[in-house]
Amino acid sequence: MKLTIDEIARRLELNLDTLERWIRQGRIPVKKRGDEGIFNEPELKRWAVAQRRSYTVSTQGNRSEQDGGTCMLTTAMEQGGCFTGVGGSTTETVLKACVELVPGLSTETAQELYIQLMAREELISTGVGKGVAIPHPRNPLGQGIETPMIITCFLENPVDFKSIDDLPVSVLFLLLNPSIEDHLNLLSRLSFCLREDSFVRFLKTYPNEEQLLDMVKKMEAKIESKGI
Amino acid sequence: MKKLISWRYPARLPFFRMDDRLLLISIGVIVGICSGLAAIGLNRSLIFMLEGLHHLRHLWWAFLLPAAGAMASSIFLEKIMKEGAGHGVPEVIYSVSRYGGLLRFRSSFSRLISACLTIGSGGSAGPEAPVVMSGAAIGSTIARFFYLNDRQRTTLVGCGAAGAIAGIFNAPLTGIIFTMEIILGEWSMVNIIPIAVAAVSGAEISRILQGNSIVFESSGFHITGVDLFASLGLAVVASFASVLLTRTLRRMHGVSSKVKVPLWVRAGIGGCAVGLLGFVVPEAMGEGYHSIHAMIQGVFKGGMGIAAIAFLAKILATSLTLGWGGSGGIFAPCLVIGSFAGLAYHRFVLFAFPSAMLVNEGCFALLGMAGMMSGILQAPLTGIFLILEITGSYEVMLPLIIVSAISTTITHYFEPASFYHKDLKERGELLRPGTDSRVLADISIREVIERDCIAVSPHTLLREFLYTVKRSTRNYFPVEDEETGRFLGMIRLEHIRPYLFNSVMYDTVFVEQIMDANPETVRYDDNLSEVLETMDAKRLFSMPVVSNDRFVGMVSKATLLDKYRDELNVQTSQAF
Structure with missing residues (x-):
């Protein structure tokens, strides 16, 4: 050879x-x-x-380059999809409704995901303030999740999520990842977006999926240009 | 055309590519035959010179003959061949450990000619080491001719040395063991077989051309317990003799290097002195195999005093010849000195205990040789097998082992390194395979360098620098001049950690102010063992590599351990 x-x-x-x-x-x-x-x-x-x-x-060399590469957040949001008018009045019911929206999950995995999400909420609320929450399972799920995804849910009614600023939550970003590394990376990018007041104001306008992805893409370009 | 090229690249044939043992064995035969021929060539020309000069020996100016010979050999080596004096074995060992056995083609005959001039004219030296050198050079040249790699070349160099020793003494086993113990320093299956085959072919070619004769034929000895007991004392005498010879040689080197004359004049002075000594004690001249013969046969006439004087004179003559720039080896003089020592010891024991029932003196001469060889070379096996094969008397095995072992041990106490390894060890260049120094010598800085450091400019604010810290995976940041790219210093995260969380400093401190402006640096051609020493001394875990004032990368202990293990694995594993 x-x-x-x-x-x-x-x-x-x-x-x-x-x-x-x-x-x-x-x-x-x-x-x-x-x-x-x-x-x-x-x-x-x-x-x-x-x-x-x-x-x-x-051929693994190529894969690891893709991870943490450009437009990761946008890709994950595209994967997860964006839903409006999600019902529920408590943390439990809202999360239950969210889990059902996750694409391609078996009932067993969905059940496990719900338990994990609640376990995480019990530790400390994932409501990060300004009416936004980022629920995620306590441990990365063993199966069912192959690529990182974020499911965006605009709630029908604001729900008390025991957030750090006690404001009721109206937007949920359900964060699902196959690995801790992806999870940290996505969380860091998402929280960068949420730190910008303009982005939070934009969320309050209940944008549709296209508008949201456009906006996220712009934010992500900013992050990458700063080299964070 | 393609056929023509491929026979010079045998290692590329699919058959040999994965398993080159057969290839090495067949080339080993060629190498063994060639070096055997070289050995016989030297032997014949020595006899020719001795016979040619014999009728001049009784003339009054005969003492000038060794001088002329030594001068001629020194001029030949220095001016024509441009090689250093000496016997050449350390050069072979050095090249084996450092350059994969690369030797010059001219080495394959230069030592032969110079040794022939020195010894043939009466200088006290041995023809063996020069033959080993030329055998090794022949092996190296043949390996180069066939485009073999370093490992294969090293084996062939060993083949050449083994063939040479086997050819000159008609002693194949000694050839193998000498090569393993002294030249290669590693006993591995892949090496032993080609070397054994080369030794056999070297011995065979000498048998074909010179007849199958044992060099020093000896009659049957009957060893008793008394002899075993007496041999203990002989071992002490032999080790004393080896220490004496080593030290005298060394002292003589020191004295001669203080005399400020050209090398060839120096060799001439030494030769003159040997010639004058030869008038008094003729046994000290030449290689001295004649006197060994006489002693082993038990027909040496002189008494204890004569033997002791001859013993001292031979040591002196050898140091005068070799220490002042003559060319030749230590093998033959060792044998002569050893047999004189054995003889003198035997006569002394008989003088002190006239009733002792000792075996005849030939046996003690033989044991003395073994003790001397093992002491000087620090190689007991070589001593035992050499004596066994050149005398052909297996019945002396027991005292032989005792004398060799004890002599090696006692000599080691005074002279820790063997005669051949001494210089190399002092320079720190005795690199045996699989040892720490060898592993470190083989790995170059270039191989362990890590290039994933991000450079910063000296005028960066601490705040901007933090973004770089965020991006980087390393704890070290080189500082480079913006315009010229010159290396200015290093920033170590562990040094500046307290400031990183002090937001007041973010916009008030420049990188220039927190960097270490005088870090320890490494250059490309530095020795890894020295780099490690510096790291240990300064308690560092990594050091920047700087070449031409520019930062190239980092060398760290962690990566080094990785490479070190790989290298050790690769070096010590049997070849694939």
Whole structure:
């Protein structure tokens, strides 16, 4: 099998200089010809196992770049969707209504999600003030969530959420993530938006999904330009 | 055309690419034969020179002969070949540990010629080390010819050394063990087999051309318990002799380097002195195998006093020859000195206890040789097998082991490094595979550098700097001049942590004011072991790498541990 030296170094997660030295010293079953390395794949894999290295033909490199990349918040909101007129008069009923709006959940997962959401609310309210709450499960859900998503719910009636500023909540952002990393990233971006008064005022106008996404996109561009 | 190229790239053939053992064995045969031939060539030309100069020996100006020989050899090495004097074995060991056994082609004959001039004219030195050097250079040259990699080349260098020793002594086992113990310092299956094959072919070529003869034929000895007991004392004498020889050689080097004359004149002075000494004690001249023969056969005439004087004279002659710039090895003189020591000891014991039932003196001469070899080389196995093979007397095995082991131990107490490794060890360049110094020597700064640091300008406000901190994954920030890109200093998060939470300082403090302007830095070509020493001394975990006044990256202990383990794994694992 023939690959460039760079590619072999990437697959073995090795420094290029180290790889070239090992080839020169004959410590790795690869022969060099020009800038190409000739090797036998099973042989190299066996060697990698013996050296406690990983040999991966990975495309994972691209995925990790996408995470935390541009327009993450917008993408997540698009995934989750935006709903108006969600009913309910207490935290429990509102959350129950929200869980039903989450796309692609089995009844069991939905039940578990609800329990987790309530568990989180019991710790301390997710009402962050200015009439907005960001409910999320206490632990990332094991299954059912493959991509990060935010479900935006505009409530029919403002509900007392025991927020930090005691204002009744009228907008909910239900935050669902496969991993803690995504969760922190999204939460940080969302809270940046909510710090801007103009954004909160905009929310009070009950915008439709298109308007909301446009606005979020603008805010997110601002975040990225600041390099946060 | 393609066929023509591919035979010079045997390592690229699919058959050999993954498992090169067969390739190494077949090239090892070639190397062994070539170095065996080199050994025989030197042997023959030494005999030729000795015979040619024999009728001049009794003339009054014969003492000038060693001088002329030493001068010629020094001029040849220094002016024509442009190589340093000495026997060459440390050079081989150094190149094996540092450059994967890379040796110059000219080394494969230069030492042969210079050693031939020195020894043939009467200088006291041995032909073995020069042959080892040329065998190793032949191995290296052949490996280069076939475009082999460092590991394979190292094995072939070992093959060359083994073939040379095997050829000159007709002793294949000694060749293998000498190479493993002294030259390579590593016993691995991948190496042993090609080296064994090379040793066999080196010995075989010498048998074909010179006949299958044992170098110092000895008659059967009958060892008793008394002899074993007596050999304990001999071991002490032999180790005393090895320490004496090592120290005298060294002292002689010191004295000769103080004399401010050209190297070849210096060699001439040493040669003259050896020649004059030769008038008094003729046994001290040349390689001295003649006298060993006589001693082992038990026909050496002189009494205890003569033997002791010859013993001292040989040490002096060897140091005069080698210390003043002659060319040759220490092997043969060691054997001669050892046998004189054994003989003198035997006569002394008989003189002190006339009723002792000792085996004949030949056996003690033989044991003395073993003790001396093991002491000087710090290699007991080489001593044992060498004596066993060149005398062909297996029945002395027990006292042989005792003398070798004790002599090695006692000598080690006074001279911790062997004669061949001493200089390298003092320079810190004895790098055996799988040791800490070797691992660190192999990894270069370039390989452990981390380039994910974000540079800041000195005029950045602390507030702006905080955004950089947010973006970065590292705790270290180089400060670079905005215009020239010159490296000005480092900011370490751990130093400025208290200020980060003080919002008053955000707009009043510049990066310039909080940076460490004089950090310890590393250059590209620094030695990793030195870098680690600095880190330990200053309690640092990472240091910036600066090249041409520019920041290039960081070297940190954490990454180094990663690379260190990889390297250790790769170096110590058997080849794939």
